Amino acid sequence: QVRGAPAIALLGCLSLAVELAGGAGPSDDLGALEEFVGQKLGFLLSARPTAANLGREAERLRTFVRQQVETPGVTSQQLRESIIEYIEGLLEKDRRDNRNIGAHGASDILGRVPGGGPVTLLTHCNTGTLATAGYGTALGVVRALHQRGSLSRVFCTETRPYNQGSRLSALELRHDGVPVTIIADSAAAAAMRERGVQAVVVGADRVAANGDVANKIGTFQLAVAARHMGIPFYVAAPSSTCDPTLASGRLIPIEERPGTELTQLGGVLLADPDVDVWNPAFDVTPHELITGGIITEWGVFAPSEVCRAL
Numbered sequence: 001q002v003r004g005a006p007a008i009a010l011l012g013c014l015s016l017a018v019e020l021a022g023g024a025g026p027s028d029d030l031g032a033l034e035e036f037v038g039q040k041l042g043f044l045l046s047a048r049p050t051a052a053n054l055g056r057e058a059e060r061l062r063t064f065v066r067q068q069v070e071t072p073g074v075t076s077q078q079l080r081e082s083i084i085e086y087i088e089g090l091l092e093k094d095r096r097d098n099r100n101i102g103a104h105g106a107s108d109i110l111g112r113v114p115g116g117g118p119v120t121l122l123t124h125c126n127t128g129t130l131a132t133a134g135y136g137t138a139l140g141v142v143r144a145l146h147q148r149g150s151l152s153r154v155f156c157t158e159t160r161p162y163n164q165g166s167r168l169s170a171l172e173l174r175h176d177g178v179p180v181t182i183i184a185d186s187a188a189a190a191a192m193r194e195r196g197v198q199a200v201v202v203g204a205d206r207v208a209a210n211g212d213v214a215n216k217i218g219t220f221q222l223a224v225a226a227r228h229m230g231i232p233f234y235v236a237a238p239s240s241t242c243d244p245t246l247a248s249g250r251l252i253p254i255e256e257r258p259g260t261e262l263t264q265l266g267g268v269l270l271a272d273p274d275v276d277v278w279n280p281a282f283d284v285t286p287h288e289l290i291t292g293g294i295i296t297e298w299g300v301f302a303p304s305e306v307c308r309a310l
Helices: 005-021 030-045 052-069 076-112 138-147 164-175 185-194 219-229 303-309
Strands: 119-123 151-157 180-183 199-202 206-208 213-216 233-236 282-285 293-296 299-301
Touching (some): 076 119, 138 151, 138 233, 206 303, 213 219, 219 282
Parallel strands (some): 119 151, 151 180
Antiparallel strands (some): 213 282
């Protein structure tokens, strides 16, 4: 399962484009086709309430479709083609933004390291090709450092309970020939102390106005450990994750997942089936713990400045 906000937004939109290209939906009624697209976007939004860019892109696509429907003389086929072209543009923009994030993040990290590297990083969850249109956000930083010959190693947390770090991030990095080591989530602080980690870089699903960040569960504790160790903690995310309407991270809706994800594995019970379970999919990292900064396609910003600057 690919469970990143950019992934759900982009893959959901791409799925819609494929459906439209294959003739799904009404064939000759503009209003009905607009409604069809709206229903698909509504279903997509229900998948990830925590993500800011998901709702924003869905609303932009709805507005675009409305404008096309109101264009005199537009046909149903032209509407389909314009939606597909719009979505393809989203994919290309994401790839471009990710490469810029990687470049900015690599330069900032190397600027903090005596002698300019190589550096050892730690990351969490999956923020790479499988979680974006390509290249990645936090893994984009990893890739940029590797391409410069300035990466010693990256430690990937396994990222329970879905193991996106071990199943996805490590797979991607191995494929690209990047030196990678999987660690248990509970080994992160020890890795920072014992394995020479020089920076922690993670992704984000939403950034509040004050710079608080919602990301995959486990991110908060990584930031606490990094602060204690004096290791810079970075968040790599496109500007679309900023939500200036929310004053702080306490207002970010946090998705909670079924308890069976913790009590079962492949249908095999790991715990008492009736035990109480709390299974949040995300946590919020306070802005003061993001000591390295927030890396966007426009540069690296202090958490308290990022939403204002963008």
